[in-house]
Amino acid sequence: MKKIIVIGSGFAGLSAASFMAKAGWKTIVLEKHITPGGRARQLKGEDFRFDMGPSWYWMPDVYERYFNAFGKKVSDYYTLKRLDPSYRVVWPKNENNSGKSQIASNITGSDLLQDHETDIPADLEELKKIFEQWEPGAGGKLDAFLAEARIKYETGMQNLVYKPGLSLKEYADKDTLSKILRLDIFTSLKKHIRKYFKHPRIRQLLEFPGLFLGALPKDTPALYSLMNYADMIGGTWYPDGGMYSVVLGMYSLAQELGVEFYFEMEVTGFRIKEDNIKSVFCNSFTFEADLVINSADYNFVEQKLLPEKFRMYTSAYWEKRKMAPSCLVYYIGIDKKLKKAIHHTLFFDSSFDRHAKEIYKTKSWPDEPLFYVSVTSVTDRSVAPEGYENLFFLVPVAAGLTGDTEEMREKYFDRILERFEKHIGEKIKSSIVFKDSFAYSDFVEEYNSFKGNAYGLANTLLQTAVFKPSCKSSKINNLYFTGQLTVPGPGVPPCLISGEVVAGVANSEHLNHQP
Numbered sequence: 001m002k003k004i005i006v007i008g009s010g011f012a013g014l015s016a017a018s019f020m021a022k023a024g025w026k027t028i029v030l031e032k033h034i035t036p037g038g039r040a041r042q043l044k045g046e047d048f049r050f051d052m053g054p055s056w057y058w059m060p061d062v063y064e065r066y067f068n069a070f071g072k073k074v075s076d077y078y079t080l081k082r083l084d085p086s087y088r089v090v091w092p093k094n095e096n097n098s099g100k101s102q103i104a105s106n107i108t109g110s111d112l113l114q115d116h117e118t119d120i121p122a123d124l125e126e127l128k129k130i131f132e133q134w135e136p137g138a139g140g141k142l143d144a145f146l147a148e149a150r151i152k153y154e155t156g157m158q159n160l161v162y163k164p165g166l167s168l169k170e171y172a173d174k175d176t177l178s179k180i181l182r183l184d185i186f187t188s189l190k191k192h193i194r195k196y197f198k199h200p201r202i203r204q205l206l207e208f209p210g211l212f213l214g215a216l217p218k219d220t221p222a223l224y225s226l227m228n229y230a231d232m233i234g235g236t237w238y239p240d241g242g243m244y245s246v247v248l249g250m251y252s253l254a255q256e257l258g259v260e261f262y263f264e265m266e267v268t269g270f271r272i273k274e275d276n277i278k279s280v281f282c283n284s285f286t287f288e289a290d291l292v293i294n295s296a297d298y299n300f301v302e303q304k305l306l307p308e309k310f311r312m313y314t315s316a317y318w319e320k321r322k323m324a325p326s327c328l329v330y331y332i333g334i335d336k337k338l339k340k341a342i343h344h345t346l347f348f349d350s351s352f353d354r355h356a357k358e359i360y361k362t363k364s365w366p367d368e369p370l371f372y373v374s375v376t377s378v379t380d381r382s383v384a385p386e387g388y389e390n391l392f393f394l395v396p397v398a399a400g401l402t403g404d405t406e407e408m409r410e411k412y413f414d415r416i417l418e419r420f421e422k423h424i425g426e427k428i429k430s431s432i433v434f435k436d437s438f439a440y441s442d443f444v445e446e447y448n449s450f451k452g453n454a455y456g457l458a459n460t461l462l463q464t465a466v467f468k469p470s471c472k473s474s475k476i477n478n479l480y481f482t483g484q485l486t487v488p489g490p491g492v493p494p495c496l497i498s499g500e501v502v503a504g505v506a507n508s509e510h511l512n513h514q515p
């Protein structure tokens with residue numbers, strides 16, 4: 001039986017390994033850490049459990065399709081619950097209704113919006129009522145906006161994301177070409193949203209899902225309004241036990257398919273002969289391989305582990321890539337229940353433009369950053385002791401931003417905690433019984449992450465599909481790449497897709513060598 005080595009056991013590695021095992025390969029996964037999951041590992045401490053990375057479960061259809069590919073269902077592995085409200089947005093205090101200025105200190109009296117937070121309902125009709133209050137007519141416009149977003153979502157899923165992006169010809173079929181003009185590839189998401197809506201809250205709300213894609217709305221193709229469809233129609237879900245339940249489900253499935261896992265195995269190099277990897281070096285072990293799929297950081301493996309003549313890209317190429325942000329994350333356990341907290345809260349109560357500039361232009365530590373808080377214990381009692389709460393805070397910062405010392409982490413924690421405490425109307429600092437954090441230097445240290453990136457490459461037009469780092473090596477015949485730095489991009493659903501796509505290419509090209 002021919003043997004494949006998959007490097008890394010994040011979502012993309014688990015997916016690729018399972019598809020290869022299903023196709024009949026002897027599949028071995030080598031993982032640096034002691035557990036699977038990569039960025040979605042679980043942190044345990046003082047009877048609290050935290051998802052270390054992803055916390056938003058969107059696009060449930062992609063997860064379902066993944067398990068269906070193996071004759072299984074999501075419900076065979078974990079239970080899903082739709083969140084309602086989907087999430088809360090906290091707005092600035094001095095925000096007006098005009099749509100001209102989002103945050104202006106000289107706005108007073110009746111101009112000021114009186115409510116400072118909005119719970120986004122799962123029900124679309126309820127959401128339309130909120131839009132109507134902000135901007136008369138916006139409810140109807142939302143239907144039209146989402147009808148377009150639906151076409152993009154369906155076309156994206158059926159005609160684009162499951163393609164390996166090795167050649168433009170992949171997109172030249174009649175069906176894709178007939179739909180391509182409706183995808184608004186050359187318009188920005190920002191312009192597209194402004195075509196429909198005037199109110200700053202609506203605009204910001206519709207721009208938010210695009211931020212998952214790691215670029216500014218002005219640099220993100222309007223195609224990605226498909227994310228608004230995912231948000232408002234697909235819904236926000238929670239897997240019982242947290243996102244780590246998805247990891248465990250995929251890990252169990254992989255084992256059922258016969259995949260073998262070796263943990264605490266950091267790949268350090270390869271033996272390459274006649275343009276083929278013959279073996280993979282790992283600590284003091286050597287694993288023979290007929291094929292290799294790398295799901296660890298693309299840049300790291302390509303630039304640090306491969307000899308120069310086998311690299312497809314130069315360091316200058318990598319330096320020019322536009323990275324999605326890195327982030328500063330805090331895992332906090334408190335010994336009381338919070339009265340006002342909900343599962344997901346977005347703090348849009350400071351200037352988006354200023355924070356965006358600090359992330360993408362000046363690449364500096366932010367002054368008053370936007371941030372996000374997840375309190376999974378309000379939905380799931382299993383993640384914190386009875387009467388306690390677990391909180392996850394995330395502050396996006398520029399990729400490659402060094403200086404995340406203990407002092408710096410403390411400084412930002414104090415700042416966002418103060419804003420959070422004001423919002424919920426109670427003090428929590430003295431109730432903290434567990435605290436940990438994760439930042440740039442941890443991304444580099446733990447995941448060999450290029451520039452400490454958290455979510456891979458920004459999804460700009462010039463970093464989409466054929467313009468992404470290739471999923472197949474052009475220098476080594478039996479080396480492939482999967483994960484958030486290649487097609488289709490960052491995020492859990494794209495990583496499930498990435499594993500499937502790459503396994504498909506590897507299989508089709510090596511079918512003759514199959515057992």
Ligand SMILES: Cc1cc2nc3c(=O)[nH]c(=O)nc-3n(C[C@H](O)[C@H](O)[C@H](O)COP(=O)(O)OP(=O)(O)OC[C@H]3O[C@@H](n4cnc5c(N)ncnc54)[C@H](O)[C@@H]3O)c2cc1C
Pocket residue numbers: 007008009010011012013030031032033036037038039040052053054055056057058265266267268295296297327329394446447448454455456482483484485489490491492493495
């Ligand atoms: C804080 C944070 C929040 C996020 N929030 C969301 C969200 O809410 N929803 C969403 O959909 N997505 C979210 N994402 C993005 C999503 O988590 C990632 O895109 C996805 O998990 C990446 O999976 P991957 O398999 O490509 O990479 P990884 O998860 O990084 O997996 C790569 C694996 O390779 C291993 N490895 C590295 N080097 C070696 C080596 N030399 N030898 C062996 N193994 C090695 C690593 O240990 C790791 O296990 C978030 C990410 C972060 C960091």
